[in-house]
Amino acid sequence: MNAELSLNIARRYSRDIVIEVGLTHPLDRFEATALVGASGSGKTTALRILAGLDRPDRGTIEFGGETWCDTARGVHLAPQRRGVGFLFQDYALFPHLDVAANVAFGLRGLSLAVRNQRVSQLLSLLKLEGFERRSPRELSGGEQQRVALARAAAPRPRLLLLDEPLSALDT
Template structure:
């Protein structure tokens, strides 16, 4: 069963969602910044919002078709939806939450299915408790179980695991994957964290301002972003205007001079002719920093610069280095400490050729 989507929905004078894609069975990540239309897309798929135009088919079941005036209501779509806020019913026990979607089944079937899904998601021990009396991770599992127990033909997850740590997140996703091995439904997982894209998805679609900016495997989309907005979403923080200099066809590289500087970067060869301007993107985490001039390295780009700022952001330190152009470098606080960095120090930046991406603006 796969999901086929083509929807248009105008939300305001300046924003409209307009996307078409298909999602095969398995997890498809819907990635995009806040306000890119991810939740609106999910709401259209679940029947909680009505698109202005388009067609939505889950397998053979057409749930929306503007040409035919067809709009199947949310409660008849059999679409599982795990909300960002989880939306567990606070006045019911976890067991009653799980049984809620099985109203048409006999009480024996309800109980059996609730027990089975609770076991597979490891929440059997909290079935008798109210949502307020269980942990955050258990609540997330309960919300997921409530959606899965109805055997949905499509599952939508709206950043349900953002609050969890990486390990807990991965465990839940593993459980979800093993559930889906037997069911084979398309699962759309919305996130704005690029870390989750690699960890969770087999496929990713990227939304940018209501449009489909890219789709493919996480590696294709996130590691080789085609244009700057997508590269920013994918976690690239350094962007430079450069001019193509020497092209080394045999080596598969070319030299690009950073505009208004003498600094040169060796980047992967593209079809851009010598003399033309290109935009180069580099992840802040892909740049190494040294306090002595490095020798005998395979990395082709070694730039001398001066440390101009050093700040802490969560678990990483961010260094700004002026090497003709301003570079942002992410490093661990312990690395920062062992290097004994101080503002004004001379530092060398080390950048592998293949850490440089050419993007269109």
């Protein structure tokens, strides 16, 4: 996938606080791109807007030639139609589901065999074999983050967004 991302948005939080992001960047398959800035500068807001989880007050988002958001025209593509995986800063694991069910959550519509295979592959890749039946409460912060990463990657999204991906590194 070679696609261009164009993000030109503004979000007002108060009379004094406005977050503006303007960027156009080509993305290649498996390429990592970082959005960096000081704490409170709007990185999480920009990622949430890009994923469709929040809406900008004004602006446009285009990815791969497709308009995801254009506030002037009233366009807002639903998050589930964007093909975006999102690793939340706080992981957002479902506490009532075990590790395997958390990872498989976004795989509805696939056969049970395909879901199980994808879950197994991701847990192996992220060194979480044997954790399938554990509750998120039984995991370290780093293990929870890896489960959340597996869940975000499981549907094979076109774009994978990671909010604070290095915050809970462990071995």
